[in-house]
Amino acid sequence: MARATPDIPNASMADIAFLLLTFFLVTTTMPNNKGLSIALPPPPEATPPEDVKIQERNMFKIQINSSDALLVEGEPREDVTGLKEEIKKFILNNGKDPASSDNPEKAIVSFKTDRGTSHKRFIELLDIVQGAYYDIYADQAGVTNAEFREAASDLTVPRNKAIYEKGRAGIPLNISIADPTKAGGN
Amino acid sequence: MSKFKKKAEVKQEIPTSSMPDVVFMLLFFFMVTTEMRETTIEVKQQIPQATQLRKLMRKGLVANLYIGEPTKTQQYGKEAKIQANDAFIDTKDVIRWVNEEKAKLDEVERDQLTVSLKVDKETKRGIIADVETELRKANARKLLYSTIEERLED
Numbered sequence: 077m078a079r080a081t082p083d084i085p086n087a088s089m090a091d092i093a094f095l096l097l098t099f100f101l102v103t104t105t106m107p108n109n110k111g112l113s114i115a116l117p118p119p120p121e122a123t124p125p126e127d128v129k130i131q132e133r134n135m136f137k138i139q140i141n142s143s144d145a146l147l148v149e150g151e152p153r154e155d156v157t158g159l160k161e162e163i164k165k166f167i168l169n170n171g172k173d174p175a176s177s178d179n180p181e182k183a184i185v186s187f188k189t190d191r192g193t194s195h196k197r198f199i200e201l202l203d204i205v206q207g208a209y210y211d212i213y214a215d216q217a218g219v220t221n222a223e224f225r226e227a228a229s230d231l232t233v234p235r236n237k238a239i240y241e242k243g244r245a246g247i248p249l250n251i252s253i254a255d256p257t258k259a260g261g262n
Numbered sequence: 263m264s265k266f267k268k269k270a271e272v273k274q275e276i277p278t279s280s281m282p283d284v285v286f287m288l289l290f291f292f293m294v295t296t297e298m299r300e301t302t303i304e305v306k307q308q309i310p311q312a313t314q315l316r317k318l319m320r321k322g323l324v325a326n327l328y329i330g331e332p333t334k335t336q337q338y339g340k341e342a343k344i345q346a347n348d349a350f351i352d353t354k355d356v357i358r359w360v361n362e363e364k365a366k367l368d369e370v371e372r373d374q375l376t377v378s379l380k381v382d383k384e385t386k387r388g389i390i391a392d393v394e395t396e397l398r399k400a401n402a403r404k405l406l407y408s409t410i411e412e413r414l415e416d
Contacts, residue, residue: 089282090281093282093285093286093289094285097288097289097292100293100296101292104292104295104296104297105296105297108309108408109317109318109321110316110317110318110408110410111315111406111407111408111409112312112314112316112406112407113316113376113404113406114405114406115404116398116403116404116405117398117403118398118403119398119399119401120395120399121399189387190387191387191388191391192386192387193386193387194384194386195310195382195383195385195386195387195390196310196383196384198390199310199311199407199409200310200312203312206314210314221314225315225316225317226317228316229316229318229319230317232319255391255395256388256391
């Protein structure tokens with residue numbers, strides 16, 4: 077009883093698969109859902125302008141002008157190396173240095189740009205400031221910086237939430253991004 | 263002459279029988295990871311680099327705004343523009359756009375909408391600050407500046 081063996085020709089299978097593969101290769105885009113996360117302040121009208129007196133010592137001022145030049149605490153600055161350490165020192169001063177912040181809760185990193193400042197420069201500086209804060213949080217929670225950010229991304233997991241809260245305890249993320257000045261036009 | 267004698271016959275073929283399997287594996291990888299681009303981006307998109315990135319977990323809660331110089335400068339000029347979905351919008355339309363995006367979400371999740379700003383490197387802060395002001399008015403205060411991960415050289 078010889079039966080005809082029902083063979084499907086599979087020589088062209090590779091070709092078909094390649095065709096499909098090429099299609100998906102061309103149309104694919106890797107999703108990029110990463111970035112610097114910030115929370116905007118409430119709407120301008122909702123908060124009546126209060127005269128909150130913030131002491132000079134509790135402000136760490138970073139200013140960028142329209143030609144992307146940097147002014148840190150009133151001093152012009154060429155490169156940003158070491159800025160992160162300075163910010164960390166400022167936040168964790170706890171009143172030791174009378175010219176620096178009283179405590180982390182009062183410390184504010186103030187960030188002022190111009191309308192002509194490029195987005196690239198803005199991101200570069202924001203990255204440094206956020207880096208300083210995340211480093212402090214990670215230290216306090218006893219994990220690495222990357223682990224802390226990973227945990228902060230998904231707070232639905234109880235363990236992540238514990239790390240996040242331990243890190244954030246007593247140190248709010250006080251980054252103030254002021255409305256840009258108009259000197260640079262645009 | 264005997265030195266140049268023909269070498270022993272060695273098979274010089276690459277086995278191709280497993281090729282379909284390899285290709286299929288690649289194919290499945292791309293099929294799973296792929297997502298179709300739903301919009302044609304008409305502004306320049308050179309995303310800046312940063313190190314302190316946070317990841318967005320819920321993709322459904324993200325709304326994208328693209329800002330940059332139009333790619334068709336002949337048609338739209340060189341001034342940076344805002345693109346939402348498939349059209350350029352004005353700064354004053356941002357509030358309406360946010361409300362449309364919020365309407366797509368479940369009622370309980372509307373305040374969790376995160377706006378992802380995909381901004382070209384060379385864009386000036388002015389237009390971005392204007393958009394931020396509008397977003398504050400529209401009460402969409404979770405913001406993400408989309409960036410590419412920069413490798414730290416250790």
